[in-house]
Structure formats: structure tokens, C-alpha cells
């Protein structure tokens with residue numbers, strides 16, 4: 021054999037200048053072709069026409085302090101002092117003022133839980149247990165009992181009520197939905213048909229119907245003397261509704277799991293229930309995290325429907341505040357504020373979901 | 386390959402001489418619906434024996450070895466492992482299967498767990514070993530297959546060859562008496578096949594009973610005590626490797642060998 025020629029790789033060169041930078045990006049992603057260019061130009065025109073107006077209204081000409089008379093002096097600007105004046109009602113409804121601190125404590129605990137979760141200070145079982153305890157804590161701190169003054173449920177309201185309904189609905193419905201999904205996935209034929217029956221019935225009915233049924237019809241079916249508060253009944257309806265959807269989402273994840281995972285577990289002598297708990301569920305739940313977060317978001321938005329069965333949640337309070345005769349004519353501000361609050365919460369949730377998906381080493385491939 | 390032909394006549398004889406039968410198939414028949422996948426299988430595997438099963442795709446090789454750890458149920462006949470029949474309640478079957486480990490073509494590692502967690506899972510949850518002890522065993526086997534330094538990575542971060550070696554280590558952590566391999570190198574890029582085969586050769590020398598479905602004829606020649614050829618759900622021929630490759634009896638075997646060796 022002759023001596024081999026030694027291979028010398030070419031050095032890397034920098035990419036040519038016209039392939040980089042903002043102008044290149046604009047040319048290739050925004051103004052590529054007449055259709056996209058036209059679209060981009062009209063979008064720019066719309067923004068140029070509206071945004072300055074909005075800024076004028078919301079900030080420059082807005083009134084921040086004072087009463088309704090103050091606001092009338094600047095009719096082209098928003099009246100944020102209206103929101104300030106109604107802030108307590110929007111947050112907690114007609115919850116007794118002397119007990120308002122409990123709403124604040126509840127919000128603080130929730131905030132701490134959220135922050136410790138996002139920063140990964142809570143992990144694994146502790147994390148799950150902490151969140152599972154939250155509904156109990158929420159009902160206790162707001163409703164009272166066990167050392168706290170009881171506050172009648174009819175006076176719960178505002179954003180506090182919306183968050184409570186949504187949080188409890190989501191937190192309770194996720195385990196319930198998982199159980200339903202598992203029942204449908206691998207139960208005996210009877211369990212399976214029960215689960216399917218429940219899931220399909222609930223999914224075949226609009227949430228409003230379920231809320232009406234829980235509010236109006238459930239008392240008819242309960243044994244006499246057995247009274248559940250309207251709010252609790254509605255909460256139950258929301259949990260069932262959400263659970264059916266969570267079950268379908270989770271089922272998708274269960275079905276997507278390769279058969280090999282079950283076979284590997286079985287060949288290692290791991291029993292079927294343990295396989296579900298250790299191998300199947302953790303993977304299935306990871307994969308359905310994005311749609312599950314989507315469910316949380318729509319659950320939160322869905323709470324605004326309880327206004328129909330007589331609960332004054334955040335949206336209900338916005339509506340009733342804008343009907344206040346002292347502050348007539350400021351509904352725009354009320355609804356804009358509502359939209360901003362709903363959007364911030366839902367958008368943060370959605371971002372957090374995306375972040376989870378991106379930061380999970382298992383989902384990277 | 387030829388320099389690798391066996392120094393193992395002695396081992397061979399040991400296996401046959403001590404005559405302890407580890408796996409026995411008695412008239413086993415298996416159907417998938419109406420499809421007859423295993424036909425009258427009779428097979429005895431001695432303790433410490435190393436068997437290679439080959440045959441065309443769809444001939445029932447996977448089905449056969451998957452019956453040994455009850456991933457497939459049989460409809461007729463009996464399978465014995467260490468004289469215990471693979472039948473009865475789920476618990477009895479589990480107990481028998483505990484002696485059997487399996488390595489799959491697609492590795493089937495648990496992607497949501499680190500390598501170490503993959504290895505400790507069964508010892509901790511099925512054998513009730515304390516975590517620390519399980520980790521000790523796991524690390525021992527990881528080093529044995531040459532990836533002790535990857536314990537904290539996730540399967541998705543390893544190459545195919547490394548993943549398959551992890552899968553072998555995972556099976557070893559349950560200290561099985563029998564190891565089944567179902568085409569362990571078929572899903573691997575060519576340059577990774579050797580690292581897995583090396584581990585398998587090392588295992589073969591350790592005296593564990595092995596049944597490998599594989600088309601790696603070099604491995605069969607150097608390691609196997611017996612080569613079994615299957616087609617259309619039947620065992621067509623079984624012979625010591627030298628005989629099998631040089632004097633195949635049946636025309637089908639000859640054709641198969643021609644095809645596979647011409648590559």
C-alpha cells in the first residue's frame with residue numbers, strides 16, 4: 021500500500037454579508053412576493069392609524085384620579101379612576117370588607133406557589149401535593165370554618181371567584197380526567213363503557229347546559245335535606261365538564277405511547293398498575309402538556325359563563341360596575357380592563373406552557 | 386471471522402453434559418387470529434447454552450422468543466422455564482418470567498428517565514431493593530457495558546449503540562438466568578453494531594443462557610452453541626454453527642444462507 025494522502029479540511033468561512041441582518045430578514049420573510057408585501061403594507065397602515073389613537077385614549081388623555089365629574093372633563097381619554105374606584109368590587113365582589121384580607125392572603129399563597137413552581141423550587145411529589153391542597157386551602161381561606169369566620173358563598177365574587185372556580189375546576193378535574201382516561205384506556209369492559217358514557221355525554225353538551233343543570237336540576241335529584249350551595253353545585257358541574265375534556269386529551273397521550281414501552285416494563289417484571297404509574301402516565305402527561313395548558317386557559321375563560329346562573333364573577337362584576345349610576349358611560353374602560361386581565365393571565369399560562377415544552381430534556385429530540 | 390472460530394468445544398460439552406434444561410417448548414402452537422404463527426415447536430435449551438435463531442422476516446422468530454417471557458400467549462402446548470410451566474395465575478407467570486430478561490430491537494428505554502433511573506426502576510419497584518443498593522448494581526452493569534460515565538443522561542442524548550448497551554445493562558440488573566435478544570443490532574447504524582456485539586460476546590462468555598434472534602452470522606459462528614433456522618412458523622433446522630454454515634441439510638436453509646452471506 022502507498023502512503024495515504026493526508027486529508028486537510030477546508031477552513032470555515034463566514035457567511036456572505038447579504039445573507040444576514042435585518043434587511044435580509046425583511047426581504048426574505050416580509051416582502052417576499054407581492055401578496056406578502058401588500059399584506060405587510062396594509063398591516064403597517066392599520067397599525068399607524070390605530071395605535072396612536074389608542075395611546076392617546078389610554079394614556080395621554082386618560083384620567084387617573086378623581087371622581088366621575090373629573091373624567092367628564094376629558095371625554096376623549098380613558099377614565100381609569102373608575103377602575104380604581106371599583107377595584108375592590110372587581111377583585112372580590114361584595115365580600116365583606118372586614119374579611120378582605122383573606123382574599124389577599126389567598127392571592128399571596130397562590131403567587132408564592134406559582135413562583136416556586138416556575139423557578140423549580142418545588143419539584144416532584146411536593147409540587148403535586150402542594151397544588152392538590154390548593155383547592156382545600158382556597159375554599160377554607162375564602163369560605164371560612166375551622167377558626168375563620170364563615171362567609172356566605174353568595175357574597176363571593178369578582179376576580180377572586182373566577183380564579184377560585186377555575187383553579188379548583190382545573191386542579192380537581194385533572195386527576196379525575198386522568199382516572200377517566202385510564203379507565204377508558206385499560207379498564208374492564210364495564211369500567212370502559214362507564215368512562216366512555218360519562219366522557220361522551222359531558223362532551224356532547226354545552227357548558228351552559230351543564231351549568232344550568234347543576235344550578236337548577238341537581239337539587240331535584242339530591243336527597244331531601246341534603247343541600248349543596250349553588251356555587252358548589254356549579255363548581256361540581258365545571259369540574260365534570262373539564263374532566264371529560266382532560267380525559268380526552270390524556271387519552272391521546274396514552275394512545276401515542278409505543279407498545280415497546282409496555283413490553284419493556286413487562287419484561288422487567290413491573291406489574292401493569294406500576295407500569296401505568298411509573299412509565300405510561302409520566303410520558304403521556306408530558307406529551308399532552310400543551311393541550312392540557314390549553315384546557316386550563318379555556319377553563320379560566322369559561323368561568324365567565326357562571327354569570328348566567330347568578331354568580332357574580334369577574335365579568336359579572338365588570339358588568340354590574342359599569343351599570344353604576346354614579347359612573348355611567350365608562351363600560352369601555354371596564355371591559356378593556358377585563359380584557360387586559362384575562363389576556364395577561366391566559367397569555368402567561370400559554371407562555372409558561374411553551375417554556376415547559378422547550379425546557380424539558382425528554383421532549384427534545 | 387475465521388480466526389474467531391471457537392475455542393469452546395469444552396464449554397459446548399459442559400452445557401450438554403450437565404444436561405440441565407432451562408427452557409423447554411413442548412408442541413407449542415400459536416395463532417394470531419387465524420394466522421398460524423408457530424407450528425408444533427419443540428425445543429430444549431440447556432443451561433448456559435447460547436442459541437442463535439435466524440430465518441427470513443415473518444418466519445416467527447420474534448414470536449417464538451416473545452413467548453418465553455409471556456409477551457405473547459400460546460394457544461396450544463407447554464413452555465417450561467426451569468421445570469416450571471409458564472401457565473397459571475398472573476402472579477405465577479410473573480414469577481417464572483422474573484428469570485428472563487429481554488433486549489429489543491428498538492431498545493425500548495424509558496425516555497423520561499435518566500439512564501440510571503432506567504436501570505434502577507425494576508430492581509426498586511419489582512424487587513423492592515433499596516435505592517442505594519439498586520444504584521450500586523446499576524453502576525456495576527453500566528461499567529460492564531462500557532457507559533458508566535453516562536448515568537445521568539437521558540436515553541435521547543445517547544447514540545443508538547449506547548442505548549442498546551444501556552438496554553442490555555437494564556436487563557442484567559434483574560440478574561436474569563436467561564437473556565433474550567430480538568435483533569438487537571438491526572436498528573443500529575453499521576458503525577455501532579460492533580460495540581453491541583462485543584458486549585454480547587462478553588455476556589456469552591459469562592455463562593448466562595442466551596437466545597439471540599440475529600442475522601449477524603459472524604456472531605453466530607463465534608459464539609453460538611447451536612443455530613436454529615426458522616421459516617413459516619416452524620423450526621426447520623438446528624445444528625452447531627460449523628455444521629449449520631457448512632452442511633445445511635434443507636434447501637431452504639441453503640437458499641437463506643446464500644442470500645444472507647452474499648451481502
Ligand SMILES: Nc1ncnc2c1ncn2[C@@H]1O[C@H](COP(=O)(O)OP(=O)(O)O)[C@@H](O)[C@H]1O
Pocket residue numbers: 417420422440441442443444445446447448449
Ligand atoms: N400482533 C400480531 N398480530 C398479527 N400478526 C402478527 C402479530 N405479530 C406478528 N404477526 C405475524 O406473525 C408472523 C411472524 O412474525 P414475527 O415473529 O414478528 O416474525 P419475525 O420476527 O421472524 O420477522 C408474521 O407473518 C407477522 O405478520
Ligand SMILES: [Mg+2]
Pocket residue numbers: 446447448567568
Ligand atoms: Mg422479528
